[in-house]
Amino acid sequence: MQENIQETTQNAFGFAHLWASGDAISHSVAVILALMSIASWYLILAKAWDWWTMRRAAQAVGKFWAATSVGEGIERLREAGADSPYAQLAEQANCCNHECEAVTGRLASRFDPAEQMERALRQQLSGTQAGMENGLTLLATTGATAPFVGLFGTVWGIYHALVAIGKPFAANSAQIHPMRARAAAEVA
Numbered sequence: 001m002q003e004n005i006q007e008t009t010q011n012a013f014g015f016a017h018l019w020a021s022g023d024a025i026s027h028s029v030a031v032i033l034a035l036m037s038i039a040s041w042y043l044i045l046a047k048a049w050d051w052w053t054m055r056r057a058a059q060a061v062g063k064f065w066a067a068t069s070v071g072e073g074i075e076r077l078r079e080a081g082a083d084s085p086y087a088q089l090a091e092q093a094n095c096c097n098h099e100c101e102a103v104t105g106r107l108a109s110r111f112d113p114a115e116q117m118e119r120a121l122r123q124q125l126s127g128t129q130a131g132m133e134n135g136l137t138l139l140a141t142t143g144a145t146a147p148f149v150g151l152f153g154t155v156w157g158i159y160h161a162l163v164a165i166g167k168p169f170a171a172n173s174a175q176i177h178p179m180r181a182r183a184a185a186e187v188a
Contacts, residue, residue: 018030023160029152030153033153039138040143054085054132056080057077058086059080060086061086070097092121092123093121
């Protein structure tokens with residue numbers, strides 16, 4: 001008997017019971033919250049991984065400056081990670097330096113090499129920053145809207161719970177207010 005009561009209580013508060021007794025709106029709220037949660041956890045873990053790889057790559061910057069040549073320095077940066085933003089930045093600077101030396105007779109040769117280098121490095125930094133910030137808008141939007149979606153689901157559930165509680169007691173007004181029913185009968 002005791003086991004049966006515990007099993008019924010557990011089933012009444014389980015997700016399967018919630019899903020079976022829910023309607024389209026409660027199902028939609030649950031699915032939206034689940035999707036928001038999955039997307040948030042994915043982005044949180046991905047950004048934590050990015051942060052960890054960035055810290056690991058930053059440790060190689062000292063090795064870059066201790067190298068005897070630019071090529072050796074770039075190789076030391078690549079050891080920390082092939083997609084290291086520091087390695088990409090150094091490669092971009094090295095490539096721009098070679099291009100500035102090689103161009104003659106083209107429009108690019110009329111500009112100051114330092115300005116060309118600065119432009120190339122700014123473009124690389126901008127691309128790296130955009131990659132690092134990718135997904136943060138979704139994370140911020142989810143963080144800002146999830147409480148309201150959850151609150152709507154809570155209010156919707158409370159409304160349906162109150163309706164379900166009130167159904168057994170639904171009766172005509174004569175049963176609820178017998179004094180009013182008697183007064184109405186005496187007047188008639």
